[in-house]
Amino acid sequence: MVSYLYTYGWRPDETALCRMEMRAFFGTDTEENVLISPVKVEPSRSPFIRARLAIKFKAASVELLCKQMTGIQLEDKTYRVVSLNDVALGGTAKWAHTKRRATERQLALTIEGEPDLTSPDVIFGVVQIHDTFYFGELVEGKAVWLAHQERPQQYSTALSTKVARALVNIAVPVIEGKRVIDPCCGVGTVLVEALSMGIPIIGRDMNWFVTSGSRKNIAHFGLQGEVQLGPIEDVVERYDVAIIDMPYNVFTHSDAVSLQSIVTSARRIAESVLFVTVEPMDELLTVAGFKVVDRTVVKKGNFGREVLLCR
Incomplete structure (x- = not known):
């Protein structure tokens, strides 16, 4: 069964409403700005969901992620890899810009396909939450x-x-x-x-x-x-x-x-x-x-x- 990782953003006065929306969608809520669930929700439905990552691989390091990703083929589709650690998530500190770009490049090189940084056919995401790294197809929310x-x-x-x-x-x-x-x-x-x-x-x-x-x-x-x-x-x-x-x-x-x-x-x-x-x-x-x-x-x-x- 596929699990989905959702990243969130809200103002302090919106916390209670956001958590009630979480409970409606997922049957649970969290004080953190990240939530993992088997329930699939379109990110643009919510005014609080920033992105949804369909978890394909998870590992204890980026290097182990790369080993799991070996063999991904997109044929004629273009792609891009995006790090979600541009903000603090679930107690994990925000990554520096140089670390995000280096990680994106490291993972992108394991994929057989044509990269496109502007209008890719497929967007992949990578994110570290606590001691685990997650990778999968990414859908970003629109306001x-x-x-x-x-x-x-x-x-x-x-x-x-x-x-x-x-x-x-x-x-x-x-x-x-x-x-x-x-x-x-x-x-x-x-x-x-x-x-x-x-x-x-x-x-x-x-x-x-x-x-x-x-x-x-x-x-x-x-x-x-x-x-x-x-x-x-x-x-x-x-x-x-x-x-x-x-x-x-x-x-x-x-x-x-x-x-x-x-x-x-x-x-x-x-x-x-x-x-x-x-x-x-x-x-x-x-x-x-x-x-x-x-x-x-x-x-x-x-x-x-x-x-x-x-x-």
């Missing part, structure tokens, strides 16, 4: 979410595209066969991230203005997705997953009743629901019959949102 920041319709309380992308991954770690709905979609930040990952998702909101904004944002990025007008209470279809960013600033009794209605409706229409809230809602979830299976807090300065994965 797809960055481009989505420049959307035509903005909303002051909308989630950031980076956070929205991580939330989609937490809610829908495995895409195949899943039907997803965002019944309080606002201007479509979650919709854009989900659709850009190939996740079939329906958007919905009771506010005509924001549903129009959602459609404009989706079209702006060349994506296709349905956005419906109406409250969650009117949804009749059943979905595998719902992602709900709850309304803010709830103070009155009538507002609390409205929130309970949203949560109860979510229980009716979806098997699994990811809630994002600025208000405590454990009591609402209990009344609706939900069980919280994972949770964290996303912070931006003094402002925090709680993330609750419920089934």
Whole structure:
């Protein structure tokens, strides 16, 4: 069975969200910025994964790696070898530039093929973690979410595209066969991230203005997705997953009743629901019959949102 080595990068205030995403993808998390798992995840899905190495060989030294690699033939494909030790990884110190280049060259010379440092057909990676050296085919992540920041319709309380992308991954770690709905979609930040990952998702909101904004944002990025007008209470279809960013600033009794209605409706229409809230809602979830299976807090300065994965 192939194992994959993932390298990570995150800001201190993103640690909790990153680790919750790890748990969704891999069933475990780590305090280190490297994780090894048999689970294969496309690196560009995550705003935190830097690269994925499909481990082909591992050894106690670069010299032993070279012996294992003898006989690799790429026929007419070009290749490049990249060291991932350009940052400290898993307690292993960053390598100096000269050491990285020398190691890349040493390993590249054992491969039968045509090297290409600019546009290779295959990229191989090498990395030292503690006392072990790993080598394999490398896929580097792309910050797809960055481009989505420049959307035509903005909303002051909308989630950031980076956070929205991580939330989609937490809610829908495995895409195949899943039907997803965002019944309080606002201007479509979650919709854009989900659709850009190939996740079939329906958007919905009771506010005509924001549903129009959602459609404009989706079209702006060349994506296709349905956005419906109406409250969650009117949804009749059943979905595998719902992602709900709850309304803010709830103070009155009538507002609390409205929130309970949203949560109860979510229980009716979806098997699994990811809630994002600025208000405590454990009591609402209990009344609706939900069980919280994972949770964290996303912070931006003094402002925090709680993330609750419920089934």
